Amino acid sequence: MTEPAHIDFFNTNAESWYVEVILPLALPRNYTWHVPSEMVAAIQPGVRVEVVLGRNKKYAGIVKRLHQEKPAAFEPKDVLNVLDDAPIVYQQQLALWEWMAHYYLCSEGEVMQAALPTHFKLSSETILVFNEEAGEDFSNLDDEEFLVAEALSIRNQLRLTEIQQLLDASHVYPVIKRLLDKNLCFVWEELKQTYKEKRETFILLKPEYHEEDALAELMNNWSRAPKQLELLLAFLHLHKTEGEVTQPALLKKSGASAAQLKGLLEKGILIAEKRSVDRLHSVAREVNINFTLSEQQLEALNDLRNSLEQKAVCLLHGITSSGKTQVYVKMMEEAIKQGKQVLYMLPEIALTAQVIRRLQQYFGGYIVIYHSRFNPNERVELWNKVKSGEARIILGARSSLFLPFQNLGLVICDEEHDSSFKQQDPAPRYNARDAGIYLAQLFSARTILGSATPSLESYYNAQQGKYGLVELNQRYGDIALPEIMLVDTKKIQTPDKSKVIISPDLEKAITESILNNKQVILFQNRRGYSPYQVCQSCGWIPHCQQCDVSLTYHKIKHKLICHYCGTIYPTVSVCEACGNHHFTQQNFGTERIEETLQELFPKARIARMDIDAVKGKHAHDALIQLFEQQRIDILVGTQMVVKGLDFEHVALVGILDADAILGFADFRVNERGFQLMEQVSGRAGRKGDQGKVLIQVRNTGHPVLKYVQLHDYQSFVKAELESRHQFGYPPFSRMIQLRFRHKQPEVVAGAARQIADWLKPVFGAYLIGPAAPVVNRVRNQYLMELMIKLPKDLHLLQQCKDQIQLLTAHLHQQPPYKSVIVTPDIDPI
Ligand SMILES: [Zn+2]
Ligand SMILES: [Zn+2]
Numbered sequence: 001m002t003e004p005a006h007i008d009f010f011n012t013n014a015e016s017w018y019v020e021v022i023l024p025l026a027l028p029r030n031y032t033w034h035v036p037s038e039m040v041a042a043i044q045p046g047v048r049v050e051v052v053l054g055r056n057k058k059y060a061g062i063v064k065r066l067h068q069e070k071p072a073a074f075e076p077k078d079v080l081n082v083l084d085d086a087p088i089v090y091q092q093q094l095a096l097w098e099w100m101a102h103y104y105l106c107s108e109g110e111v112m113q114a115a116l117p118t119h120f121k122l123s124s125e126t127i128l129v130f131n132e133e134a135g136e137d138f139s140n141l142d143d144e145e146f147l148v149a150e151a152l153s154i155r156n157q158l159r160l161t162e163i164q165q166l167l168d169a170s171h172v173y174p175v176i177k178r179l180l181d182k183n184l185c186f187v188w189e190e191l192k193q194t195y196k197e198k199r200e201t202f203i204l205l206k207p208e209y210h211e212e213d214a215l216a217e218l219m220n221n222w223s224r225a226p227k228q229l230e231l232l233l234a235f236l237h238l239h240k241t242e243g244e245v246t247q248p249a250l251l252k253k254s255g256a257s258a259a260q261l262k263g264l265l266e267k268g269i270l271i272a273e274k275r276s277v278d279r280l281h282s283v284a285r286e287v288n289i290n291f292t293l294s295e296q297q298l299e300a301l302n303d304l305r306n307s308l309e310q311k312a313v314c315l316l317h318g319i320t321s322s323g324k325t326q327v328y329v330k331m332m333e334e335a336i337k338q339g340k341q342v343l344y345m346l347p348e349i350a351l352t353a354q355v356i357r358r359l360q361q362y363f364g365g366y367i368v369i370y371h372s373r374f375n376p377n378e379r380v381e382l383w384n385k386v387k388s389g390e391a392r393i394i395l396g397a398r399s400s401l402f403l404p405f406q407n408l409g410l411v412i413c414d415e416e417h418d419s420s421f422k423q424q425d426p427a428p429r430y431n432a433r434d435a436g437i438y439l440a441q442l443f444s445a446r447t448i449l450g451s452a453t454p455s456l457e458s459y460y461n462a463q464q465g466k467y468g469l470v471e472l473n474q475r476y477g478d479i480a481l482p483e484i485m486l487v488d489t490k491k492i493q494t495p496d497k498s499k500v501i502i503s504p505d506l507e508k509a510i511t512e513s514i515l516n517n518k519q520v521i522l523f524q525n526r527r528g529y530s531p532y533q534v535c536q537s538c539g540w541i542p543h544c545q546q547c548d549v550s551l552t553y554h555k556i557k558h559k560l561i562c563h564y565c566g567t568i569y570p571t572v573s574v575c576e577a578c579g580n581h582h583f584t585q586q587n588f589g590t591e592r593i594e595e596t597l598q599e600l601f602p603k604a605r606i607a608r609m610d611i612d613a614v615k616g617k618h619a620h621d622a623l624i625q626l627f628e629q630q631r632i633d634i635l636v637g638t639q640m641v642v643k644g645l646d647f648e649h650v651a652l653v654g655i656l657d658a659d660a661i662l663g664f665a666d667f668r669v670n671e672r673g674f675q676l677m678e679q680v681s682g683r684a685g686r687k688g689d690q691g692k693v694l695i696q697v698r699n700t701g702h703p704v705l706k707y708v709q710l711h712d713y714q715s716f717v718k719a720e721l722e723s724r725h726q727f728g729y730p731p732f733s734r735m736i737q738l739r740f741r742h743k744q745p746e747v748v749a750g751a752a753r754q755i756a757d758w759l760k761p762v763f764g765a766y767l768i769g770p771a772a773p774v775v776n777r778v779r780n781q782y783l784m785e786l787m788i789k790l791p792k793d794l795h796l797l798q799q800c801k802d803q804i805q806l807l808t809a810h811l812h813q814q815p816p817y818k819s820v821i822v823t824p825d826i827d828p829i
Helices: 037-042 091-103 108-115 143-155 160-166 169-181 212-220 226-242 247-254 258-266 295-310 324-337 353-366 376-388 398-402 432-442 456-463 504-515 590-600 617-628 658-662 669-681 703-710 713-727 745-766 794-812
Strands: 017-022 031-035 048-053 057-067 127-130 157-159 185-187 199-205 270-276 313-318 341-345 367-370 393-396 408-414 446-451 468-472 483-488 519-523 532-535 552-554 559-561 568-570 583-586 606-609 634-637 650-655 692-697 733-742 767-771 781-791 821-826
Touching: 017 048, 017 108, 031 037, 031 048, 048 169, 057 091, 057 169, 091 108, 091 398, 091 432, 108 398, 127 143, 127 160, 143 157, 143 160, 143 169, 157 160, 160 169, 169 185, 185 376, 199 226, 199 247, 226 247, 226 258, 247 258, 258 270, 295 313, 295 324, 295 446, 295 468, 313 324, 313 456, 324 341, 324 353, 324 408, 324 446, 341 398, 341 432, 353 367, 353 393, 353 617, 367 376, 393 398, 398 432, 408 432, 432 446, 456 468, 456 713, 483 504, 483 703, 504 519, 504 650, 504 692, 532 552, 590 606, 590 634, 606 617, 650 669, 658 669, 658 692, 658 703, 669 692, 669 703, 669 713, 692 703, 703 713, 733 745, 733 794, 745 767, 745 781, 745 794, 781 794, 794 821
Parallel strands: 313 446, 313 468, 341 393, 341 408, 367 393, 408 446, 483 692, 519 634, 519 650, 606 634, 650 692
Antiparallel strands: 017 031, 017 057, 048 057, 127 157, 127 185, 199 270, 532 583, 552 559, 559 568, 733 781, 733 821, 767 781
């Protein structure tokens, strides 16, 4: 880091300091501004400065570097204000941004855009919204703050340009920064999902009774009110087994009344606190690890420790239900004992209350949860807790890796094979698993990748000795892996030759399960009622007007919906091609399965889990809870039922259409198919008896099915790696995908062809395409794809990336292709 105190006074240029600033924009490079001498002392990497870009656009950018190299080509403008006293990100985060921009071919500004909470990103376009909850006590504001706060309280929201008219232009950003810090307003943000915070009353023990002696004394000298004592005992029991105690749970457990609880609250023995269920404020910072590892887990833990002494990354391959989490918990405990921070990443959908509760029970207030649905204020609060080191264990989805860790010791990427770790849009199109490994390296921290079905890339890296490898081959409690049976749907006659939804074998197995008081999970990777309606006489299928895809019929809404752009259409009753009135539903989705089940099992309690049925995070959690409490007999769902859930009473899992899983034209299809089926199967028989899995399939000879039936990951990987090697696919090569987008089909095709032609002299042997993707028009934009399959050679990879950037710029100088959008995707999924 450059220290302004080291100014060399003998150097004639010593007075002139410059800053390289990252702006939250997709600029090809960072710009430089001049630092007025009175600001030099206040500037260091990681603080925000207010700068003007172009004629009058203002931004709060982040200082990357303070230096004395005067730009030769232009006269830099002055920095207007320094906004922060201390950096809001550390050097390691800046290094991560730089790496990410470089590796994934985007700008550091785009990474900054993804990394920072909205509050930190001010620009002329920013809209400030008054925080109603803050009230209108403006007594602690200075004159300028008061002026803005008053205007905000009247108008509710103001653009930054409007605020500029209220104040002396040179003061705007610092004033806004102070108002944001004082929580009087927030930055308006279009929320992707309206998130309603769920509040609940939590019951806590008064801190003085955390001392065992004090508590014992209290209980020994208890007189009168025996019901209250019972209530207190129920509380202590719940606290011990569940971690946090909510008021409803306590009343239910103890059978006490609200009045009796009130008595204990009034005596000051218990405390009630109303707060969001996601936030873990007042939980004691104490570690309470109350389980013992099995022999196998203990062995895995030791192997993991040894492995991480030799290597920075270790793959923990543990079959479903082998208890990987408990091994992680021990590793996390060690890290926080050394005063380090831990980042624990999970796919967003697996971040359920079930997982959160369990970890919180072990780590209390040491753990914080980070996900995309926090409001802006909460996000800043959490940001600061991570930055100060107060938050020690951060549990979050992929974007949690952007938090300003101060002292990271361990990164865990659980379910590392999951494709949701890869961000698709917008840039940076990063893979959080790979970026997590890089982040760990910046801190000399260790990384654990965990999965029951590791990605081929990770497993190959482990085989090659690049990563350590630890295997856990036994399920916790020695429960057998489920028995897997295939149901050949070719042999089943249906009246109208439609697809089999519930085969007789499956029907029989479901009946048995319900009779035995066990639960059933049915998996189908399609939501809606049926993927499309088809004209019975000519085969015409209704398509989206803006996308080149058939529409999915949703029976509950009685609408046709495009799953690509979300447009909703009325159902069709007359064929547009031949005028016929008769339509059939081809294939089936989760809605249709639910309906069929209701007909077959009128008495069963059936629920559906897909993004149509489960809007918002709490609906998801609520459904999981109902299922946990055995208030649902049959759960039908998409991928949502697969991830990270642990149910005790599931005896049967049905995979309804394996052909659909194995039928994609993609080199990863076998890997995905194996992972999906093995993971779904793993939901069966987690406690007690061996579970059963029925796979309905026409193509019974598909090789992947054999490995799934035997739960034989090793043989599957061996065969799959051989075929990848033969055809030169990852992990034996690196893929880069270029996507082209334009509203005219000729233009997009011409642009893709042009880039391919330019790449040919050097990279000709590695090009696949250009070609139109299966769905070649989305939202009225035509698409083309060009794949580049490079041998594993870092030099060549870099050369290719450089070429892509150069050629894209070149393409945009050609008049017909000026507005073609070119999107590079490195290691696409
Ligand atoms: Zn027709
Ligand atoms: Zn569409």
